[in-house]
Amino acid sequence: MRNSRKTTSLYIFCLLITMVACQPKGNKIGADISQAQDQILAGKAIFQNQCSTCHNFKDNAIGPNLSGLTRQVDSEWIKGFIKNPSAFFDDEDERALALLATYKTPMPAFGSLSEPDLDALLSYMHTFATPAEQVALLENKNWIEEGIEDSGIRIEIEEFFQLPASDTVPPLAKMTKMEPIPGTDRLMINDQRVGIYEVIGSEPKLFLNLKDKMDKLVSKPGWGTGLGSFAFHPDYLENGLFYTAHTEPGGSAIPDTGYTDSLKVFMQWVLTEWKNEEPESTLFEGEFRELLRIDIPSQAHGMQELAFNPTAKKGEEDYGLLYIGFGDGGTVEQGFANISYNQGSDLYSSILRIDPLGRNSDNGKYGIPEVNPFFGQEGKAGEVYANGFRNPNRLFWDQVGNFYATDIGQHTIEEINRIEPGKFYGWPFREGTFEINPYGNFREIFPLKEGDGGLDVTYPIVQMEHDELAAIFAGYFVDEGVLSGNLIFGDILSGRLFHANFNENPRPTIYSWKVMVDGQEMTLAEMVGEGNRVDLKFGKDAEGNIYIMSKTEGKVFRMRL
Incomplete structure (x- = not known):
């Protein structure tokens, strides 16, 4: 899932989310995520096929450590952004716009993932409980000043x-x-x-x-x-x-x-x-x-x-x-x-x-x-x-x-x-x-x-x-x-x-x-x-x-x- 201008993968929004997400009131975040063994295994396969190029649950790689993400951000927000990130930009969603301002390139939609696919993906991600390291945003600057x-x-x-x-x-x-x-x-x-x-x-x-x-x-x-x-x-x-x-x-x-x-x-x-x-x-x-x-x-x-x-x-x-x-x-x-x-x-x-x-x-x-x-x-x-x-x-x-x-x-x-x-x-x-x-x-x-x-x-x-x-x-x-x-x-x-x-x-x-x-x-x-x-x-x-x-x-x- 490596992208840009329509960028790489889930890593961009995940990094942003772990830094700017606010805890909503109400039910505990992640309480709606199933931990059925068959669903976790299905989610693992989806993660390996769609996400593992850029992510793991141990270190920051191409993308950030995703461990603990599902305990920090509402499940429906995550799933909605995966399926159609452009809708979040159109609605001027704060998280999405901060992402776009930082990385300059929106991620593509993963509309081919069904609702059961997304549920399974979150089930697998939810097995990694330790919160990801809070990584400070780099200064938003151009290292190469000359534009094309x-x-x-x-x-x-x-x-x-x-x-x-x-x-x-x-x-x-x-x-x-x-x-x-x-x-x-x-x-x-x-x-x-x-x-x-x-x-x-x-x-x-x-x-x-x-x-x-x-x-x-x-x-x-x-x-x-x-x-x-x-x-x-x-x-x-x-x-x-x-x-x-x-x-x-x-x-x-x-x-x-x-x-x-x-x-x-x-x-x-x-x-x-x-x-x-x-x-x-x-x-x-x-x-x-x-x-x-x-x-x-x-x-x-x-x-x-x-x-x-x-x-x-x-x-x-x-x-x-x-x-x-x-x-x-x-x-x-x-x-x-x-x-x-x-x-x-x-x-x-x-x-x-x-x-x-x-x-x-x-x-x-x-x-x-x-x-x-x-x-x-x-x-x-x-x-x-x-x-x-x-x-x-x-x-x-x-x-x-x-x-x-x-x-x-x-x-x-x-x-x-x-x-x-x-x-x-x-x-x-x-x-x-x-x-x-x-x-x-x-x-x-x-x-x-x-x-x-x-x-x-x-x-x-x-x-x-x-x-x-x-x-x-x-x-x-x-x-x-x-x-x-x-x-x-x-x-x-x-x-x-x-x-x-x-x-x-x-x-x-x-x-x-x-x-x-x-x-x-x-x-x-x-x-x-x-x-x-x-x-x-x-x-x-x-x-x-x-x-x-x-x-x-x-x-x-x-x-x-």
């Missing part, structure tokens, strides 16, 4: 196609990536719940049914779980090879990378190689093998991106090497910052680079390139290309081969980094160009101390505060039109769109822009409907056309550049 100006650019978009619905409630389809098979005009797109589709004309046809091939595939809880990413080998036409990353429940198989047994294993990320017998076929038939399996303690910040360098030519050092963006897996939020801050000794919080055709890894299933920065170094993981990332969810290159990654921040700052081999990018001690304490309150950031604490951090070329966006996701560098030479990117949650000319390095100026649908200017949030999370993604075809995608309705829109 509207460039005035408006781009017409038109609906291209819609993926088949894989659920009955939004998001109707969970796409994260749409790109062509190298050397072809075949356009491929994933649904995290299902597999990979090929877009033929404007019709998606199922190419790989991952759900049938992997009986342990899970695509919830969490927005990033399931088939997180895919990448086709640059020699696919000759070798038929492509790669996927997907999630399975913890304990599904023995991992290649794990951690201390004092931290639970909630999920595993699995990297798989597929070999299509007939590369020209529109339906996968062939073999597959597992390359890598990694434990994580939550559903967050896993193997969000697979990519080959599209600018590398055959015979060059980078050709055919697979890049993998792997976050901290939620280890820092659960009090294990040492797993994330590993200085290249482990795979967490890193961008990895492997040779999928090699076999010199510890498990003998893939290769570690000798040109990698930590190759052969004692105590280092040779797969690591760069480290110090919370959630490197998008890896991309410009037209001349410069390498970049977006990194989603904790509470305040979103980043775009230029990636260089062997560099450390700050997490979990930095969020943008600010310090954080990974062992304390994650909501606080501080100016850098003199000498940078001796960490030798490489800082982002773009950093943006959460009053502008909540979760950054990059699109592509544009080759033509009014945005030519610019990178387009946006906010996953609200769908707010931005562009910047990276020729202005080291600090490109950021501008916002908007779309037009049938000649009418609108935001993506307006397009998908009030209260919905946009869940913005971008795609690109072999001709260079760029697409905007939203999981809400599973629709793909083509930009008229």
Whole structure:
């Protein structure tokens, strides 16, 4: 439940409530909440699916400690706000308006939760009796003073196609990536719940049914779980090879990378190689093998991106090497910052680079390139290309081969980094160009101390505060039109769109822009409907056309550049 502009999850209102709620007269708060065992168990399942990304009942994480909340705030208020927060803003509810003033972004409605669902959720929450710590509001200030100006650019978009619905409630389809098979005009797109589709004309046809091939595939809880990413080998036409990353429940198989047994294993990320017998076929038939399996303690910040360098030519050092963006897996939020801050000794919080055709890894299933920065170094993981990332969810290159990654921040700052081999990018001690304490309150950031604490951090070329966006996701560098030479990117949650000319390095100026649908200017949030999370993604075809995608309705829109 991570959101912004239509923000994250229940955490925002819960934090506000615990600080400003007044005890009403009358019956004792929480006396109406059932403690039937079956209802508590049902509520636990709902909490794990909907809330646990941001909350627990022990510490402040992305959101606050929720312990004791149901003993502080009236049940009907909590349930009503969960179902339809915008109604509270419209009614000028004091709590809701204070929330909006502090965080600048309303949370979306969870109208799909039924009354029994809400009752069960409160029953589970009510089993945690100790009142949550009273956390003082941070000063309502801008750490980055410069606001984002509207460039005035408006781009017409038109609906291209819609993926088949894989659920009955939004998001109707969970796409994260749409790109062509190298050397072809075949356009491929994933649904995290299902597999990979090929877009033929404007019709998606199922190419790989991952759900049938992997009986342990899970695509919830969490927005990033399931088939997180895919990448086709640059020699696919000759070798038929492509790669996927997907999630399975913890304990599904023995991992290649794990951690201390004092931290639970909630999920595993699995990297798989597929070999299509007939590369020209529109339906996968062939073999597959597992390359890598990694434990994580939550559903967050896993193997969000697979990519080959599209600018590398055959015979060059980078050709055919697979890049993998792997976050901290939620280890820092659960009090294990040492797993994330590993200085290249482990795979967490890193961008990895492997040779999928090699076999010199510890498990003998893939290769570690000798040109990698930590190759052969004692105590280092040779797969690591760069480290110090919370959630490197998008890896991309410009037209001349410069390498970049977006990194989603904790509470305040979103980043775009230029990636260089062997560099450390700050997490979990930095969020943008600010310090954080990974062992304390994650909501606080501080100016850098003199000498940078001796960490030798490489800082982002773009950093943006959460009053502008909540979760950054990059699109592509544009080759033509009014945005030519610019990178387009946006906010996953609200769908707010931005562009910047990276020729202005080291600090490109950021501008916002908007779309037009049938000649009418609108935001993506307006397009998908009030209260919905946009869940913005971008795609690109072999001709260079760029697409905007939203999981809400599973629709793909083509930009008229």
